[in-house]
Amino acid sequence: MSLDEYTRREFKQVGTRVRRPDGVDKVTGRAMYGADATAPGMLTGRILRCPHAHARIKSIDVSAALALKGVKAVITGDDFAVPEDDFIRDVQENCMARGKALYDGHAVAAVAATDAAAAKAALKAIKIDYEVLPHVTDVDEAMKPGAPVVQAGRVQENVPKGYSENVTAHFEFGHGDMEAGFAKADKIIERSFKTAATHQGYIEPHACLASVTSDGKADLWCCTQGQFYVRTLCSSIMGMEASQLRVTASEIGGGFGGKTTVFIEPVALMLSKKAGRPVKIVMSRDEVFRATGPTVSSSSDVKIGMTKDGRITAGEATLRYQGGAFPCGTTEFGCSAAFAAYDLEAVRTYGWSVLTNRPKEAAYRAPGAPMAVYAVESVVDELCLELGLDPLETRLKNAARKGTKSSYGPTFPDIGLVATLEAAKAHPHYKAPLKPGQGRGLSCGFWFNFGGNTCVSLNVNTDGTVGITEGNPDIGGSRASISLMAAEELGIPYERIRTIVADTSSLGYNDVTDGSRVTFAVGLATIKAARDAIKKMSARAAKIWGIDPEAVEWKDGAAVPAGPNAGKFPPMSLAEIAAVSAETGGPIAGHYEVNADGAGVSFGVHLCDVEVDRETGATKVLRYTVFQDAGKAVHPDYVEGQMQGGAVQGIGWALNEEYIYGPDGRLQNPTFLDYRVPVASDLPMIETVILEIPNPGHPYGVRGVGETGIVPPLAALSNAVSHATGVRMTELPMSPPRVLKAIGGT
Amino acid sequence: MRYLAAKTAAEAAGALAAEKGLTRILAGGTDVLVQLRSGMVEPDLIVDIKKIPGIRGIVAESGGFRIGAAVSGAEIGEHAALCAAWPGVAEGVQLIGSTQVQGRCTMVGNLCNASPAGDAVPSLVAANAVARIAGPDGERDCPVADIPAGPGKTTLKKGEIITSIFLPARPDRASDAYLRFIPRTEMDIAVASAGVSLELNADGTVKAARIVLGAVAPTVVVADDAGKALVGTNLDDGALAAMAKACEAVCNPIDDKRGTIEYRTKMAGTLAKRAALIAYARAGGSK
Numbered sequence A: 001m002s003l004d005e006y007t008r009r010e011f012k013q014v015g016t017r018v019r020r021p022d023g024v025d026k027v028t029g030r031a032m033y034g035a036d037a038t039a040p041g042m043l044t045g046r047i048l049r050c051p052h053a054h055a056r057i058k059s060i061d062v063s064a065a066l067a068l069k070g071v072k073a074v075i076t077g078d079d080f081a082v083p084e085d086d087f088i089r090d091v092q093e094n095c096m097a098r099g100k101a102l103y104d105g106h107a108v109a110a111v112a113a114t115d116a117a118a119a120k121a122a123l124k125a126i127k128i129d130y131e132v133l134p135h136v137t138d139v140d141e142a143m144k145p146g147a148p149v150v151q152a153g154r155v156q157e158n159v160p161k162g163y164s165e166n167v168t169a170h171f172e173f174g175h176g177d178m179e180a181g182f183a184k185a186d187k188i189i190e191r192s193f194k195t196a197a198t199h200q201g202y203i204e205p206h207a208c209l210a211s212v213t214s215d216g217k218a219d220l221w222c223c224t225q226g227q228f229y230v231r232t233l234c235s236s237i238m239g240m241e242a243s244q245l246r247v248t249a250s251e252i253g254g255g256f257g258g259k260t261t262v263f264i265e266p267v268a269l270m271l272s273k274k275a276g277r278p279v280k281i282v283m284s285r286d287e288v289f290r291a292t293g294p295t296v297s298s299s300s301d302v303k304i305g306m307t308k309d310g311r312i313t314a315g316e317a318t319l320r321y322q323g324g325a326f327p328c329g330t331t332e333f334g335c336s337a338a339f340a341a342y343d344l345e346a347v348r349t350y351g352w353s354v355l356t357n358r359p360k361e362a363a364y365r366a367p368g369a370p371m372a373v374y375a376v377e378s379v380v381d382e383l384c385l386e387l388g389l390d391p392l393e394t395r396l397k398n399a400a401r402k403g404t405k406s407s408y409g410p411t412f413p414d415i416g417l418v419a420t421l422e423a424a425k426a427h428p429h430y431k432a433p434l435k436p437g438q439g440r441g442l443s444c445g446f447w448f449n450f451g452g453n454t455c456v457s458l459n460v461n462t463d464g465t466v467g468i469t470e471g472n473p474d475i476g477g478s479r480a481s482i483s484l485m486a487a488e489e490l491g492i493p494y495e496r497i498r499t500i501v502a503d504t505s506s507l508g509y510n511d512v513t514d515g516s517r518v519t520f521a522v523g524l525a526t527i528k529a530a531r532d533a534i535k536k537m538s539a540r541a542a543k544i545w546g547i548d549p550e551a552v553e554w555k556d557g558a559a560v561p562a563g564p565n566a567g568k569f570p571p572m573s574l575a576e577i578a579a580v581s582a583e584t585g586g587p588i589a590g591h592y593e594v595n596a597d598g599a600g601v602s603f604g605v606h607l608c609d610v611e612v613d614r615e616t617g618a619t620k621v622l623r624y625t626v627f628q629d630a631g632k633a634v635h636p637d638y639v640e641g642q643m644q645g646g647a648v649q650g651i652g653w654a655l656n657e658e659y660i661y662g663p664d665g666r667l668q669n670p671t672f673l674d675y676r677v678p679v680a681s682d683l684p685m686i687e688t689v690i691l692e693i694p695n696p697g698h699p700y701g702v703r704g705v706g707e708t709g710i711v712p713p714l715a716a717l718s719n720a721v722s723h724a725t726g727v728r729m730t731e732l733p734m735s736p737p738r739v740l741k742a743i744g745g746t
Numbered sequence B: 001m002r003y004l005a006a007k008t009a010a011e012a013a014g015a016l017a018a019e020k021g022l023t024r025i026l027a028g029g030t031d032v033l034v035q036l037r038s039g040m041v042e043p044d045l046i047v048d049i050k051k052i053p054g055i056r057g058i059v060a061e062s063g064g065f066r067i068g069a070a071v072s073g074a075e076i077g078e079h080a081a082l083c084a085a086w087p088g089v090a091e092g093v094q095l096i097g098s099t100q101v102q103g104r105c106t107m108v109g110n111l112c113n114a115s116p117a118g119d120a121v122p123s124l125v126a127a128n129a130v131a132r133i134a135g136p137d138g139e140r141d142c143p144v145a146d147i148p149a150g151p152g153k154t155t156l157k158k159g160e161i162i163t164s165i166f167l168p169a170r171p172d173r174a175s176d177a178y179l180r181f182i183p184r185t186e187m188d189i190a191v192a193s194a195g196v197s198l199e200l201n202a203d204g205t206v207k208a209a210r211i212v213l214g215a216v217a218p219t220v221v222v223a224d225d226a227g228k229a230l231v232g233t234n235l236d237d238g239a240l241a242a243m244a245k246a247c248e249a250v251c252n253p254i255d256d257k258r259g260t261i262e263y264r265t266k267m268a269g270t271l272a273k274r275a276a277l278i279a280y281a282r283a284g285g286s287k
């Protein structure tokens, strides 16, 4: 890890709440989202989806659909070549089934027609002969030998015998002597938990416009978190060279991880290729729920031992995650995150990845961590209660800190958990009195964060302004933060900088906007690109002054001679250097390319107060405070927004959100009416406290903040409800019927 | 699909009666337009009733109120006298949707959409409201209680439209209340609901009580025994418990994504109890 990037400095612009560059467009409706792309001669694409949880496709007859007026193309899974790579094949088959439909909503055919009515009629005219197969949607059921097998032949070698073929992978993390650890405990609590699958619930449904020309070039406009990755997936699936497919990302109406892969893009490309015209596909909300990527549902067992004075002696967790009909990588993250907040001598986490007849999971903010941390933090809370210990003091006593060997392997550098816990302890919220029927909950949370491939160009315009070209869709305000960091480094006002998100032909490869990486990694690359430009501008000034480039320094937005020996010249500002660039060597631009590491983990602590109506089982969130380490909050508004947004999504997950399947294996609630995200009136103002423990891996100390915030709410809410009712809650969501039943009200 | 903005109730009824295909009436459209957009229904004829003279007005009649079929929830909320006499009816219709939906939605649309969970219906039935119906054979009056026939079904005959709802005069010491349970605080559909209308004696005991439950059966249910359990009492705990039990006894809910049978049943009693206490206080009763 590069842990020497950070140097202390006084910031002039970073840390201020400047005006967001995309705000006016968004509130006036001018911003161009996925569904806003149009092209001459564009066709409407629509997808036919399987109405069964699991079915063999015996035959598909598209002839009647093709014969309809206005229908220009019909495709099925057979139109796609079978990708050699397992992973790419999974992505392709998730976009369009081949041979077998694996979940309710799985795409089985698609049409392109001159208008929506013709496309709809064509879907109705496609005849499919299904053989309905037995299905399984519950993770524990799916693991049992004899469960309906979703996909055969996907089991990894290290999976022990005795399970269904649906169990595809097994993980184990940890260190220390477990037996000795539990032997030292004065109290051991072991509990089992369940969490429901939840959806990211982004406001904007997936949408794209694809145009494939007869000479093999293609353009794709889509709503995504990563246009470069979309290019990788789509060019592989379509058998195209990357250079021939240009992908442009639209403005994005939320993603939270759910837009890190493709669902409709290969379908639109194939339809366009076949029809010879541009094809646009816009998903309905029903399609978003049934056929994009919710997160996993889980079942878990946690066993923790503690001494009377609150030292954890050993912790063990077994996590069973179902990630839908394809192998899922989320389990490993869950296992790694489960005990990350603790400094433990003996710790073990076991993970199981399981196939079910559900849509293929996609990333959702800190994928895998919330459900794991929920189970662990629930048991820690119960131990504190049983042993009469203060839950905050107990966490402080066991907190991971600099030098702790983490439960997943690495040894932590400077981290902010202790400072975050201390901040919670000092906050008035922690001591505020509660009324009868109310309860307070607390939970720690953690996320790894990520750096990754990043490429930034910084162009100095001749009028003294600066344009930054970066390759990551702006989901959480990154354009503002990137401009701020460039302004800081260059020493020019924020308003003189405009940052744009480039298409895949304009810049080197950039990893997806995920892993809370953008402000960290793109920020780092921007600062370095600014330094590159500064070096070039200093050289131009040196040339004008006729001195050595090394004898020039950059100060407050201008080149100045470095010390009296360099000569006596008045400072040359960025604008002055830029204005004469044509005479000094041409345009000035800075660049930086990196595969960034040193992202710096981020910890958070959430405190929440609830009141439970004992006659209805309804939970009201009364007060909620988020404490989180941001390393350096470049634009505090956005950092607070991330912390609040994570908390709210977690509150929804804890209280009401869930994928509900009927006995027929079909999703019962693919609408925002019955998939209940919190509405504004459900929530108190989410208070935020930003901690700044600089990340040694970033020039300004920045850590990612986008994901940690969704990790603690599940346990914070569950602990609060358990305290309010006097009954330990072990299943999410804590919907009113479930709570009422748990407290004996029905 | 054809669209007709009828200028009279007779024209609307005539067109609806003559249409062989599927028809829908467009009041606020907050159900119809959503259903159209999602492809749930594909009507052949849509008849907009909002241009019919008088259909958007509230007028005093025989000490009570006649409310036109196209009066919106927001307009009802702004009618002080109506809200004072029938606060439970007003709060039922005003619970529908959000500010935007309130500007459009109607009580009659809610009634004729015939969802067992419609928020305007329990209080109307508890109030003994009467619908005035225009049809191919002329006009008739029918208790609101007799309009719902099951989920998505009404007893209205082909060509019939409701033109207004009549809420009777209120004696002194009478009031009503409506409560629904939803897992969130707004933008949701009732898991169970209760409308309660009470009339008190001079001594504060209950003279008459009408309790109507929503979302616990294919149509709203009038819980007669529950009402009887309150008569002669001043809502002491025993009376309330008996009333809640009687409510539970008439529930016949479904088990679905919105709630289990046992939960809905339990909620019906709980909500009726809470609504009764509110109506009682509004009617001037004190415990």
Ligand SMILES: Cc1cc2nc3c(=O)[nH]c(=O)nc-3n(C[C@H](O)[C@H](O)[C@H](O)COP(=O)(O)OP(=O)(O)OC[C@H]3O[C@@H](n4cnc5c(N)ncnc54)[C@H](O)[C@@H]3O)c2cc1C
Binding pocket: B023, B024, B025, B026, B027, B028, B029, B030, B031, B032, B033, B034, B049, B069, B095, B096, B097, B098, B101, B104, B105, B106, B107, B108, B109, B110, B111, B112, B113, B117, B118, B119, B120, B156, B160, B161, B162, B163, B187, B188, B189, B190
């Ligand atoms: C965002 C949103 C939130 C909502 N929230 C709620 C809620 O909280 N509670 C709730 O109960 N509902 C809710 N609804 C549903 C809807 O708003 C109500 O049912 C509303 O009262 C319907 O009234 P309308 O005038 O819009 O009916 P329309 O959509 O115009 O008509 C509804 C039905 O009634 C029939 N109809 C209309 N007028 C007449 C008439 N005069 N004679 C005979 N038949 C007629 C129509 O043919 C149609 O079948 C919500 C809807 C939306 C879109």
